Amino acid sequence: MKNPMVINWKIDALSPPACGGMKGGVFSSYVAPRSGTMITKKSDRLEGGFQPALQSWCNASFLLSLLTLLIFLSCGENPPDKAPTLPPPVEWRGDVYLNIRLQTAAGDTIAPDMIIVVLGADSLGYKRNLDTLHNIAEGNYILKVYGWWQGLLYRASPQTIIVEYNRTVTAEAMLTRSGALYVTVQASGALVSEFNLKIDSDTVGVGGNPRCIDGVPMGTHKLTAFRSENSLDYEGWVKNIMVNAAETTAVTIDLIVVAPDSGAHSPDIEALDADGQIWALSDHWDKVIYIYFYESA
Amino acid sequence: MPSAQTYIRDAYPDSLVAVCSINMDATLDWILTYRQQYNLHIPLLHHAGAAFQRYRIGGQFGAWPPAHIIIDKRGVIRWRSIGTFSIAMQDAARMVGELIRE
Numbered sequence: 054m055k056n057p058m059v060i061n062w063k064i065d066a067l068s069p070p071a072c073g074g075m076k077g078g079v080f081s082s083y084v085a086p087r088s089g090t091m092i093t094k095k096s097d098r099l100e101g102g103f104q105p106a107l108q109s110w111c112n113a114s115f116l117l118s119l120l121t122l123l124i125f126l127s128c129g130e131n132p133p134d135k136a137p138t139l140p141p142p143v144e145w146r147g148d149v150y151l152n153i154r155l156q157t158a159a160g161d162t163i164a165p166d167m168i169i170v171v172l173g174a175d176s177l178g179y180k181r182n183l184d185t186l187h188n189i190a191e192g193n194y195i196l197k198v199y200g201w202w203q204g205l206l207y208r209a210s211p212q213t214i215i216v217e218y219n220r221t222v223t224a225e226a227m228l229t230r231s232g233a234l235y236v237t238v239q240a241s242g243a244l245v246s247e248f249n250l251k252i253d254s255d256t257v258g259v260g261g262n263p264r265c266i267d268g269v270p271m272g273t274h275k276l277t278a279f280r281s282e283n284s285l286d287y288e289g290w291v292k293n294i295m296v297n298a299a300e301t302t303a304v305t306i307d308l309i310v311v312a313p314d315s316g317a318h319s320p321d322i323e324a325l326d327a328d329g330q331i332w333a334l335s336d337h338w339d340k341v342i343y344i345y346f347y348e349s350a
Numbered sequence: 351m352p353s354a355q356t357y358i359r360d361a362y363p364d365s366l367v368a369v370c371s372i373n374m375d376a377t378l379d380w381i382l383t384y385r386q387q388y389n390l391h392i393p394l395l396h397h398a399g400a401a402f403q404r405y406r407i408g409g410q411f412g413a414w415p416p417a418h419i420i421i422d423k424r425g426v427i428r429w430r431s432i433g434t435f436s437i438a439m440q441d442a443a444r445m446v447g448e449l450i451r452e
Contacts, residue, residue, distance in 0.1 A: 290425065313405040315430050319421045320405060324372065324398035327381050332393045337368035338425045341449040343358050343442065345351060345369075346407050346417040349376035349384075 145218035149186040155200050155207050155228040163202070165228065171197040189216045199299060200228045208232075208299040210268035230271040232296040237263040238278045240287055240308040248308070251277040254323075254333050271298045277321065277335045278306040286311040288318055292339055352388045357443040359392050366450050372398045374408075407432070418442060422449045 149172070155165045170177040172186070173194040180186070194216060198209045209226035216222055238248045250257040250266070252274055257266055259280075275292040287308035296302050311318045322334040322344075334342065351371055359369040370393040373381065381396045395401070402408050407417045413432045420429035420442065429445060431437045 313407075313419075313427070313430070315427050317427055318425050319419070319427045320401075322372065322395070322398065322401040322404070324395035324401055326370075326393040326395055327378070327385055332370060332395055334370075334421075338421075339423055340366055340368045341362075341423060341446050342368045342370075342419075342421040343354060343446060344419045344421070345354055345371040346402065346405065346415050346419070347351070347371060347373060348415045349373055349380055 145191040146188045147191060147216040147218055148221040149189055149196075149214065149216060150221050150223045151180060151182055151184055151186065151198075152223055152225045153182050153198055153200065153209070153228060154226070155202055156230075157202055158205065158230055162227075165200045165202060165207075167200075168228075169199040171199075185221060191216050191218055196224050196226070198224075198226045198228060202228075205230065206299045229268070230298040231268050232271060232298055233301040234266045234269050234274075234276070234294070234296060235263060235301050235303045236266060236276065236278070237303070237305045238280075238289065238308060239305065245280060245282075245287075245308065248278045248280045251279070251335065254331060254336065265301070269296045271296055275335070275338075276304060276306060278308060279311070279321070280308065286320065288321065290335060290338055351384075351390065351392075353439040354442075355388075355390055355392050357439045358446055361443060362446065362450065367446060369393075370395055372401050374399050374402050420445055420449065422452065 151168065151170065153165060153168050155163050157163060165182050167179050168182050170180045170186070172189070173192075177186070192215075194214050195211050196214050197211045200207045207228035207230055209228045210231070212224070212226060214222055214224050234252075236250060238245050245262055247259055247261050248264075249259045250264070252266070252269065272295075273292075274294045274296060275290060276294055277288065277290040279286065279288040281287070288311040289306040289308040291304060291306055294302060294304055309318050311320045313320060319334065319342075323331060326332045334344075354369055354371070358367060372395045374397070376384075376396055378396060381394050384390070385394055402415075405417070405419065407413050407415055415432075416434055417432045418429070418437050419427060422428045428449060429437075429442075
């Protein structure tokens with residue numbers, strides 16, 4: 054007797070138009086089995102089945118609390134541990150205009166078509182010269198530029214460029230056949246804190262130890278390192294240091310005490326000769342040198 | 351000075367020996383006249399007071415010029431003598447020859 058009724062309810066519940074009142078059908082389907090209210094006719098369920106359900110206060114309050122719980126949960130969608138969504142970060146960007154020149158081995162200055170650009174830590178690969186790099190984030194960058202010309206590699210000394218918002222900074226560089234030197238200076242086997250350096254006849258200046266000197270022309274060079282400590286002069290030199298283009302050569306120089314006495318390293322001399330040229334004793338340190346000091350008066 | 355040019359500069363190849371003379375007080379005109387007078391072709395450095403200081407040559411150091419200094423191929427001073435007749439140029443030339451063969 055019960056089975057046909059159950060089947061009818063399910064059909065009514067799934068097809069609202071046949072029920073005439075969806076709520077009535079649904080409520081009835083829950084209420085009837087639990088409350089045990091005898092519903093003998095289909096007409097009772099459609100017309101008056103809703104009334105017995107409302108009379109069951111337990112079920113009504115239960116559904117109300119369930120509805121309240123659902124509303125509560127739907128209102129609190131953001132758990133407290135979820136990070137709030139921020140607008141996308143604003144990046145200030147500028148442009149870099151590449152104006153690169155190349156000094157050929159023959160001495161001519163040309164503008165290469167393609168260059169290799171390293172901006173900061175990023176290698177940008179081949180770029181067209183006299184072109185503009187767009188959308189570079191603001192900041193200070195170390196720019197390194199390399200170029201090829203007739204099968205030879207050229208490079209420029211690294212330079213710092215400052216990229217600013219909405220501006221175009223011009224990066225100018227001269228590519229030459231030059232390399233770098235990595236100079237370490239020690240005295241009695243221990244590293245000194247700083248030293249002064251001379252490459253051939255050009256004084257580089259005082260700096261930390263070890264030190265990287267960039268833009269050294271390709272070829273053989275003589276390095277002289279010197280410093281003063283506790284009123285003693287130290288000096289050291291190495292010669293025939295080969296510097297290749299776009300390569301770094303490591304050099305270690307040993308300092309020894311310089312004094313004008315026999316048995317000590319000779320102090321360097323730099324003075325003008327009668328023709329107005331600078332004559333440096335350190336340019337002749339691989340020779341036997343005879344010096345004659347005299348007075349004219 | 352002419353003897354240094356004759357006995358040392360002209361006696362050994364340019365790649366092995368360097369000779370120079372250093373003056374502190376002479377004018378350039380005096381140097382040019384001196385060079386022309388003795389037909390000198392070695393470097394004649396002038397106004398080199400710093401070099402005199404570094405080598406401790408001068409009245410304030412008790413070392414009156416002239417002075418002769420010979421430096422070997424490693425840059426170490428091997429001979430230093432003060433005074434006009436402190437060393438004969440032939441002896442200096444022989445010493446230079448020994449240092450070249452070292």
